[in-house]
Amino acid sequence: MMTIFEKFRPLAETRQELQKNASNFFNVVMEEIISGTEAVVNGRRMILAGSNNYLGLSFDSDCIEAACHAARQQGTGTTGSRMANGTFSGHVALEQELAEYFDRQRAIVFSTGYVANLAILSTVVGPGEVILLDADCHASIYDGCRLGGAEVIRFRHNDAEDLEKRLGRLEKRKTNVLVVAEGLYSMLGDRAPLADIVAVKQKYGAYLMVDEAHSLGVLGDNGRGLAEEAGVEDGVDFVVGTFSKSLGAIGGFCVSNHPELDLVRYASRPYVFTASSSPSIIASTRQALRILRTRPELRRQLWENANLLYQHLQELDFNVGPEASPIVAARHENKEDAFVLWSALLQRGVYVNLVLPPATPDGHTLLRCSVSAAHTREQMEHICETFTAVRELTAMGQTA
Amino acid sequence: MQLKEKITKEVIEILRPLIPEGQQVNAETDLVADLGLDSLKVMKMVETVEDSFDISIPLNILPDVRTVSDFVLEIQKLFEDE
Numbered sequence: 001m002m003t004i005f006e007k008f009r010p011l012a013e014t015r016q017e018l019q020k021n022a023s024n025f026f027n028v029v030m031e032e033i034i035s036g037t038e039a040v041v042n043g044r045r046m047i048l049a050g051s052n053n054y055l056g057l058s059f060d061s062d063c064i065e066a067a068c069h070a071a072r073q074q075g076t077g078t079t080g081s082r083m084a085n086g087t088f089s090g091h092v093a094l095e096q097e098l099a100e101y102f103d104r105q106r107a108i109v110f111s112t113g114y115v116a117n118l119a120i121l122s123t124v125v126g127p128g129e130v131i132l133l134d135a136d137c138h139a140s141i142y143d144g145c146r147l148g149g150a151e152v153i154r155f156r157h158n159d160a161e162d163l164e165k166r167l168g169r170l171e172k173r174k175t176n177v178l179v180v181a182e183g184l185y186s187m188l189g190d191r192a193p194l195a196d197i198v199a200v201k202q203k204y205g206a207y208l209m210v211d212e213a214h215s216l217g218v219l220g221d222n223g224r225g226l227a228e229e230a231g232v233e234d235g236v237d238f239v240v241g242t243f244s245k246s247l248g249a250i251g252g253f254c255v256s257n258h259p260e261l262d263l264v265r266y267a268s269r270p271y272v273f274t275a276s277s278s279p280s281i282i283a284s285t286r287q288a289l290r291i292l293r294t295r296p297e298l299r300r301q302l303w304e305n306a307n308l309l310y311q312h313l314q315e316l317d318f319n320v321g322p323e324a325s326p327i328v329a330a331r332h333e334n335k336e337d338a339f340v341l342w343s344a345l346l347q348r349g350v351y352v353n354l355v356l357p358p359a360t361p362d363g364h365t366l367l368r369c370s371v372s373a374a375h376t377r378e379q380m381e382h383i384c385e386t387f388t389a390v391r392e393l394t395a396m397g398q399t400a
Numbered sequence: 401m402q403l404k405e406k407i408t409k410e411v412i413e414i415l416r417p418l419i420p421e422g423q424q425v426n427a428e429t430d431l432v433a434d435l436g437l438d439s440l441k442v443m444k445m446v447e448t449v450e451d452s453f454d455i456s457i458p459l460n461i462l463p464d465v466r467t468v469s470d471f472v473l474e475i476q477k478l479f480e481d482e
Binding site: 130135145151152153154156166169170357358362363 | 438439440443446447454455456457458459460
């Protein structure tokens with residue numbers, strides 16, 4: 001009889017392959033964090049070009065001070081659910097500030113972005129109703145769909161025509177449909193065609209949820225994300241987001257003009273059955289939100305860095321995503337090439353994320369970079385020069 | 401031709417480019433154990449079947465699908481529901 005671990009055999013094989021070709025993959029430990037863009041990894045000083053620290057706020061002195069002050073005043077954790085003893089005044093204040101920032105009636109703060117997606121998708125739609133999600137949506141969206149009782153159907157990535165076809169097929173069932181898309185897709189950094197999606201959603205009377213995890217603080221004149229940039233905020237019923245990227249902490253939220261969003265608190269297991277965010281996280285996030293609102297120059301710097309790296313990788317003939325964004329991914333059909341390049345970058349002091357299928361679109365292996373407003377000109381030049389150097393090495397057939 | 405046979409024939413044709421050349425496929429073939437389909441190939445198969453029959457296949461049915469025949473029955477049910 002097979003053991004319960006037999007199902008992990010393919011994972012064991014992949015791990016063995018990685019150990020052979022990119023041995024450091026399992027040894028990436030940030031031993032010393034020097035700043036939002038630098039760390040010591042395996043004894044080597046490294047530029048971090050894989051963090052989602054888009055505005056560099058994880059090391060902002062005011063955010064750190066706010067976190068320290070809150071920890072001293074309120075302790076290190078709430079030790080309870082939002083539904084019990086875990087709602088502190090900071091949680092309520094952050095919800096009010098998020099509602100005001102997004103100009104929405106209601107806001108809920110969750111313990112992580114993953115939990116936010118689980119909570120909304122498993123609760124807002126249920127048995128007999130339908131979720132239509134973009135095929136490239138994040139795993140937290142898929143998991144939220146699985147946790148609830150709704151029927152789940154995918155539409156082709158960024159294809160509003162395919163979405164319309166599927167909405168048309170559902171029309172005669174006269175049921176509620178929630179369409180789900182993302183502001184910036186996390187693997188290739190491409191935007192959703194949101195104006196088209198909103199037009200289709202309105203035509204068929206569906207609801208729309210947009211996950212702005214990677215676009216908050218990145219897109220829109222005020223940093224509210226793709227819905228703001230595309231001028232379609234009124235057409236989006238639910239905006240979900242995270243504190244773990246542009247806001248430099250951890251946590252999640254949902255904002256909406258539907259007053260019934262408040263009822264989700266009582267119906268959602270991921271909201272009720274987990275401890276609420278610690279006071280230090282709430283305090284640093286509130287400060288980061290203030291900075292996001294008042295310092296648009298951070299967004300400009302972020303885009304300058306993003307365009308620089310995207311153009312450089314294009315010039316080096318890497319197979320990058322369809323448009324420039326702070327997520328710059330080089331796609332590789334041959335995963336061994338990606339392993340060689342990733343290891344070579346690491347040896348030269350540049351950390352990027354190595355992402356393997358099935359977590360990637362179309363079965364590609366990705367070298368997924370994320371740039372930050374906090375990357376200096378010198379750091380960006382070093383990242384670009386290192387890509388040039390490793391590109392040449394692989395072109396010569398060496399394995400660095 | 402019966403609907404079930406027609407769907408079976410179409411599904412097997414759709415599977416051909418996703419599996420090694422010469423691999424035998426029939427109604428009782430297990431999609432993962434026999435054909436080694438990974439999640440990406442399963443989704444490719446689903447998308448192609450959707451286009452071919454002009455239907456939407458809910459992801460919810462997939463945990464109950466092991467063989468070609470299981471998949472065919474689920475597709476048949478979608479037609480009957482319409």
